[in-house]
Amino acid sequence: MIDRLTPEHARRIAERYYAKLNSHDPDIVPEVYTPDLRLEDDGSADVVLGHAGARTFLETMFATFPGVHFELLRDPFLGSDGRSMGLLVRGTSTRASRRRSTGATVMYEFASFYEVDLETERMSYGRIIVNILDITEQLAPIPKRNGKLFRALERLVSVGRRK
Structure with missing residues (x-):
């Protein structure tokens, strides 16, 4: 057991966490989350609570983005409390798409902040x-954004606001 996160511990925990997520196996829940988990994700309509909530959240994410792959973009930032860390992550998913206008690959960067149970x-x-x-x-x-159609819609909306 560690009594405080160090850069090395935080990196190891984060790498293990995203490696488990990249397995696309919702059975990882008890390995990566505590039973009293509270997870607030902008991509989720609800706050994720506990193992059951985490499993549902992961199943939904893996179904929505079946090819999702996560990678750390830099070393974790450590909180002054010794048990929290901030992560900058990229998620990439390639999926079958019937929409020619959007394509099949989704790539996004996001920030994650976690409190870690140091014992587990x-x-x-x-x-x-x-x-x-x-x-x-x-x-x-x-x-x-800033494409021809976007600018035309922007002009249309701004004309409506001036009236």
């Missing part, structure tokens, strides 16, 4: 901050 080295609290607009633009047939 599992996540007890998490806050995942994702730019949902970035993902939506990649999935939905909406115009790309």
Whole structure:
């Protein structure tokens, strides 16, 4: 057991966590989360609570993004409390897509903040901050920012506001 996260411990825990997520196996829940987990993810409509909630969350994520792969983009940031860390992560998913306008690959970067149970080295609290607009633009047939159609819609909306 460790009494405080060090850069090496945090990196090892984060790498193990994302390696487990990359297995796409929801049975990893008890290995990576404490039973009293509270996870707040911008991509989830609800707060994820406990092992049952985490399993449902992972099953939904793996079904929505079946080819999802996570990678750490830099070393973890350590909290002053000695048990929290911040991570910058990239998620990439390639999926079958019938929409020519959006393509099959979704790539997004996000920040994750976790409190770690130092005795078990599992996540007890998490806050995942994702730019949902970035993902939506990649999935939905909406115009790309600053593209010709986007600017036309922007002009149309701004004319309506002036009245």
